[in-house]
């Protein structure tokens with residue numbers, strides 16, 4: 001966002017970061033095996049391509065290095081204030097200014113605010129009875145304890161989602177014994193991961209057009225995956241067949257195979273990509289436990305059939321508190337309206353980026369902007385461009401308020417929810433995409449290209465503009 005604002009000539013920017021370093025999810029998710037399951041050539045900005053990715057799916061360390069490179073190359077450090085935990089946002093409608101309250105008492109005032117706090121940033125421990133009773137070591141996947149020595153330790157992993165399938169193969173190499181507690185088996189597809197040869201990097205450096213071409217090819221390939229992942233189509237059946245073949249090829253034991261076979265449509269939950277998860281589960285020092293967890297005890301985990309499994313350490317790969325029915329901190333808009341209350345039954349916005357009654361506020365990864373099949377950064381880039389256009393308008397026209405109209409927002413959401421009804425996400429499984437009552441407020445029901453196209457224009461007819469002088 002800061003790069004794009006800078007390039008549009010807007011330099012009066014402040015970035016409020018609650019941690020003490022940049023990197024977001026790639027700073028926090030440093031568990032062994034952490035990597036992106038979107039190819040690096042697509043999981044990077046089109047305006048800052050990196051010809052030196054070491055693998056097709058680079059690890060978290062390399063992605064973090066890329067973010068550090070962006071900060072230094074685009075000279076962003078002067079804008080960033082670390083250890084600034086925002087505790088509230090308040091719109092002063094007389095002055096047309098947002099007030100951001102910071103923990104400790106400071107306030108920052110701004111003509112416009114971009115929310116870029118990330119939907120998957122607050123790690124959660126599950127609501128399991130006895131959680132506080134357990135006396136051993138606990139680690140959350142997104143807050144890894146790099147000082148803990150796993151050798152000879154009895155370790156439990158709770159969860160078998162995208163984080164867990166990356167952690168388990170590495171943990172099995174390090175720990176004495178690993179028990180994996182699975183509640184729902186996911187669809188696992190092979191990951192076409194390979195090292196980038198030196199000649200390939202040299203080619204990208206010398207002829208950047210070749211990297212552009214690869215990026216475009218990856219983009220189109222991922223776009224076609226939408227037909228399998230988002231909607232129920234013949235391609236969905238093919239993807240499921242590949243998943244079953246992958247399982248059969250890697251797991252010979254029929255009972256284990258049955259335990260690992262998903263009972264929901266592919267795409268409904270996030271598709272997992274791994275070549276080493278199934279082999280890791282079959283190592284002599286690893287065991288899959290499918291009995292439901294009843295409670296945690298002082299020593300470990302008690303499962304529903306009454307067995308107590310004792311552990312030195314429990315790894316929680318149990319995901320994040322995704323703000324689907326509220327906001328990460330109180331946000332107060334026009335007339336004292338509170339976004340937390342308005343979103344109590346599910347978040348909604350206009351084109352995922354603006355909310356009626358909260359002028360000059362732009363969301364990144366706002367409601368219904370999540371991708372299931374393509375790079376998040378493709379969606380992100382179109383949000384950044386849109387926000388720049390909006391902010392430029394506020395500054396150029398000296399607007400006190402640029403506020404989306406409530407009826408435009410309502411019409412947008414009606415259409416989005418109607419399209420979501422026929423997607424695989426809404427086909428009956430439970431996932432972090434849905435609210436408790438099954439409302440999908442996270443995913444965008446379409447191709448990335450459709451999303452980007454709708455973000456290309458800021459339709460003035462859908463906004464109320466209030467000039468500064470006019471009051």
Ligand code: NAP
Pocket residue numbers: 035036037038120126127128141158159160161162163164181182183184270293317318319320430432
């Ligand atoms: P997640 O997908 O929410 O998975 C959480 C896991 O914990 C699930 O297997 C869930 O089981 C299990 N779980 C939760 N509460 C439980 C309980 N009380 N008892 C037993 N099991 C419980 O979290 P995640 O794996 O951290 O991934 C979150 C998201 O981060 C992903 O969907 C993806 O968007 C992103 N991510 C991306 C990458 C990447 O490579 N790009 C890597 C990691 C994560 P159920 O399925 O039964 O609920």
